[in-house]
Amino acid sequence: MNSAWWTRFTKTALPPSETSSELRGASPTNYILTRLPRLKAGRLLLEIHGVQRQWESYVVALVGDNIDNLALYYYKHATDKTPAGAIRLCSATVDLMEEIFCVITAEHTWYLCADTQREAEEWVDMICSTLESAATSTTSTPTTLNDDSSLLRRRRLSSHVTASNVKEIQSRDGATRIDEFIDIYIRSEAMDIRTQASRGAFSWSSLRSITWRVWLGCLPPTLSFGKWSAVTQCNRRRYDELCAAYPLDLDALFDESAQNPSACMASSIVKDIRRTRSAMPFFQQLPVQHMLVRLLYIYASEHPNVSYNQGMGELLAILVYLLHVEQWNAFKSIHGSECGQLRGASISNSSGYSVDSTISSLSDFNAMEGDEDDAYVQVDMIHLDSHKHLIIVDTAGFLDMLPFQGQNAKCTLACRDAIGQLLASLTDGAFVEHDAYALFEQVMQRMATIYCPHPSTSPTKPSTSPSCKETALHAQLERIHNHWLRQWDVQLMQHLDTLHIPPEVYLLRWLRLLLAREFQMFQVWALWDAIFALSPDDFRFVEALCVAILLERRADLLAQHDVSGMLQLLKNVGMSSMQLVECGRKVWLAAALDN
Numbered sequence: 356m357n358s359a360w361w362t363r364f365t366k367t368a369l370p371p372s373e374t375s376s377e378l379r380g381a382s383p384t385n386y387i388l389t390r391l392p393r394l395k396a397g398r399l400l401l402e403i404h405g406v407q408r409q410w411e412s413y414v415v416a417l418v419g420d421n422i423d424n425l426a427l428y429y430y431k432h433a434t435d436k437t438p439a440g441a442i443r444l445c446s447a448t449v450d451l452m453e454e455i456f457c458v459i460t461a462e463h464t465w466y467l468c469a470d471t472q473r474e475a476e477e478w479v480d481m482i483c484s485t486l487e488s489a490a491t492s493t494t495s496t497p498t499t500l501n502d503d504s505s506l507l508r509r510r511r512l513s514s515h516v517t518a519s520n521v522k523e524i525q526s527r528d529g530a531t532r533i534d535e536f537i538d539i540y541i542r543s544e545a546m547d548i549r550t551q552a553s554r555g556a557f558s559w560s561s562l563r564s565i566t567w568r569v570w571l572g573c574l575p576p577t578l579s580f581g582k583w584s585a586v587t588q589c590n591r592r593r594y595d596e597l598c599a600a601y602p603l604d605l606d607a608l609f610d611e612s613a614q615n616p617s618a619c620m621a622s623s624i625v626k627d628i629r630r631t632r633s634a635m636p637f638f639q640q641l642p643v644q645h646m647l648v649r650l651l652y653i654y655a656s657e658h659p660n661v662s663y664n665q666g667m668g669e670l671l672a673i674l675v676y677l678l679h680v681e682q683w684n685a686f687k688s689i690h691g692s693e694c695g696q697l698r699g700a701s702i703s704n705s706s707g708y709s710v711d712s713t714i715s716s717l718s719d720f721n722a723m724e725g726d727e728d729d730a731y732v733q734v735d736m737i738h739l740d741s742h743k744h745l746i747i748v749d750t751a752g753f754l755d756m757l758p759f760q761g762q763n764a765k766c767t768l769a770c771r772d773a774i775g776q777l778l779a780s781l782t783d784g785a786f787v788e789h790d791a792y793a794l795f796e797q798v799m800q801r802m803a804t805i806y807c808p809h810p811s812t813s814p815t816k817p818s819t820s821p822s823c824k825e826t827a828l829h830a831q832l833e834r835i836h837n838h839w840l841r842q843w844d845v846q847l848m849q850h851l852d853t854l855h856i857p858p859e860v861y862l863l864r865w866l867r868l869l870l871a872r873e874f875q876m877f878q879v880w881a882l883w884d885a886i887f888a889l890s891p892d893d894f895r896f897v898e899a900l901c902v903a904i905l906l907e908r909r910a911d912l913l914a915q916h917d918v919s920g921m922l923q924l925l926k927n928v929g930m931s932s933m934q935l936v937e938c939g940r941k942v943w944l945a946a947a948l949d950n
Contacts, residue, residue, distance in 0.1 A: 391418045395481045397474070401429055402466040410468065413439065417481060422489040427458065427465075427482075444486060450554075451479045458482070527561050529683075533774045535562055537766055541748070545576065545759035549888040553940060555933050557884045558877075564674075564681050564794070565781055567883070569758060570891040571797035573790075581754030584780045591789040598649070601656040605645045620663055624651045631668045635876070637679070638672060646788050647671055654795060661799060661807045666867045670798060673871055673879055675791045682784035801894050804828055805867050831866065831898070832858040839902040842949075843942065847909055854918050861925040865901050869894065870928075870935075878932035885936045889943060896943055903938035904928050 396416040402409065414433045419425030422445050428438040447460045454475045458465040469475040527535075539548060539562060548566070557563050568574045573590065574583050608625050628647045632638040638647075650671055655663035748756070748764045750773045756762075766774065799806070804827035836858035840848045851858075864872065869886060871879050882900070890896040905912070907930045915921050928935065 391424060392420055393418050394485060395478070397469075397478075399429075399478075400468040402468075415467065417478075417485065419444070419485075419489075422486070425485060425489055444482065447482075447486070449479050449482050451475060529775050529778070530771075532561055532683075532778055533771050535560065536774050536778060537764070537771075539566065540580075540758045541753075541756065541760070541762050541764050541766075543759060544761035547761070548759060552888040553885040553936065555881055555884070555936065558881055561681055562778075562782075563880065563884070564677050564790070565778075567677075567887055568781075568790075568794060570887045571794065573793045573797055576758055579755050579757055580777060584777060587781055587790070590793040591786050594653075594789040594792045597653045597657055597792075601653050603649055603652050605648060608648065609641070609645070620655060621648065621652050623665075624648050624655075624663055624668070627665055627668050632672050632676075632876070635676075637676060643675075647675065650675075650788065650792055650795065653792065654799065658796075658799070661803050664806045667799070667806065669868050669871045670802070671791065671795050673876065673883065674794045674798070675787065676876060677880060678782075678787045678790050678794075679784075681782055682787060683779045683782045801892070802867075802869075804831070805863075832862055835862060835898050835901050839898060839942070839946070840905060842946075843902060843906060844909060847905060847912060850913055851921075854916070854921060856918060856921060860922065862901055865904070866897060869897055870900060873928045874932045881932050882936060885939065889940075896939065899943040899946065900935055900939040902942050903935055904930070906942075907935075907938065 394417040399415045400410040401413045413429035415429045425444040427442040430438050442465050447458050450457050454472045455468045456475050456479050569576050628644050745763050748766045748770050750769045753770045886894050886896045911924050
């Protein structure tokens with residue numbers, strides 16, 4: 356077991372209940388093991404009695420043939436006939452982080468550690484597939500829920516992302532996406548979804564971009580589902596109007612032989628976009644580069660107080676690619692159907708550009724397979740309050756409903772059709788560019804203090820003086836270095852001061868890009884899930900992530916007494932994205948408790 360990793364693992368273990376104590380001390384007569392099939396067995400470390408770092412080695416066996424008797428029995432020795440205890444799985448969910456996996460039941464949270472991450476993944480996959488099989492065939496399911504087993508729980512689908520199952524996630528059929536929409540936006544509560552997202556649960560989702568739009572205000576959570584399409588269409592019409600107001604000759608800009616000194620800002624954007632995510636074939640396509648340039652130029656023209664600054668293209672690329680892969684008709688070109696255009700009909704017909712979706716769907720995923728250790732697919736269990744009255748939701752009820760109300764709901768066929776129509780509208784591939792602008796504008800609203808170098812010259816637009824902007828950025832840097840870091844590691848803070856390394860030297864890149872350059876695309880999505888979920892108004896959670904990086908590299912940094920060596924170390928985050936989020940959550944929670 357990696358002890359360094361374990362010290363960063365933040366967990367909430369429930370105290371052992373009378374039930375779990377009885378299981379640990381029960382005699383063989385309480386376990387009819389001779390009549391039950393043994394599905395998997397192996398030696399694992401088990402955290403005993405919920406005491407952190409107190410691990411003991413056991414032979415663990417997955418035993419059972421239905422949802423009522425499935426359990427993990429653990430034996431001190433392979434020759435023992437009587438188990439030392441059992442972990443009942445009838446109401447369990449399973450989570451995985453590297454070589455450690457936890458089994459969460461109503462009574463207790465159990466932590467088990469395998470020799471390797473692959474072995475841990477095999478245990479998790481076996482447990483979850485067995486539970487799913489048992490759940491579909493059990494007769495113990497409440498009769499009110501027999502016809503909709505997804506009301507009971509959502510479990511992990513897989514523990515390791517590959518190119519093939521990422522494509523499966525993003526190309527799910529409409530019925531599966533409708534089920535996911537119901538689970539997230541109707542049956543779940545807002546705080547639960549934020550918590551789950553900050554723990555990596557959205558790695559499985561094909562509706563992440565919609566949730567981001569809700570958190571960032573593109574789809575205000577105070578609006579009913581029936582108004583979501585109208586708001587989205589309004590945002591798209593506004594972007595069409597902005598395109599007309601700020602025309603741009605992209606062909607001339609991309610013609611390297613042409614001289615166009617009047618388009619200085621646009622030329623700078625083109626230069627930066629050509630380097631943005633250049634390792635991904637999707638961003639090498641000319642229509643994609645045209646789209647990114649047009650988006651950034653229009654934003655800079657509409658917001659002269661912020662204008663354009665290097666790094667904005669990196670932020671925009673994360674949003675555009677997410678919207679592209681989550682579009683309703685994504686990957687259909689692989690099966691011979693037409694894929695959606697990047698632009699809306701009123702714009703795209705004049706540009707004539709389309710994206711080779713085969714390139715974006717295959718090559719980009721394959722290009723990332725070498726660095727995806729923590730990009731796992733997770734579906735956490737969501738328990739519904741059994742005391743809540745089951746409601747039948749028809750189309751009218753759905754359209755009047757607000758998101759995240761935690762309803763114990765079953766949707767009629769007509770209601771499901773309405774959800775499908777809404778999803779097709781929200782994730783229409785013809786409006787990737789329009790929707791990207793709406794999201795990017797909201798992101799930049801929170802990032803303006805970092806990117807804005809000059810006040811607005813337009814009397815019709817809001818402005819903030821340079822001194823205010825510099826003060827805001829300086830305050831953020833000071834808060835991270837002199838408050839967060841001082842609170843957690845004063846020795847490391849003093850070491851940085853002794854070497855005269857100001858915080859802006861190592862923090863600006865992390866803050867300006869929200870750590871977008873430190874990880875692969877899918878890992879950045881998981882980081883942004885946590886940032887948007889925990890700090891949607893100001894993105895302050897990124898400050899906790901910055902501190903987490905410094906704490907992770909503490910030993911190496913303290914051992915380094917050369918400025919160039921220190922800066923080189925700080926170029927490498929040194930941890931996976933999900934490990935970073937876990938450590939950042941620990942810092943964030945401690946700060947919240949102090950306040």
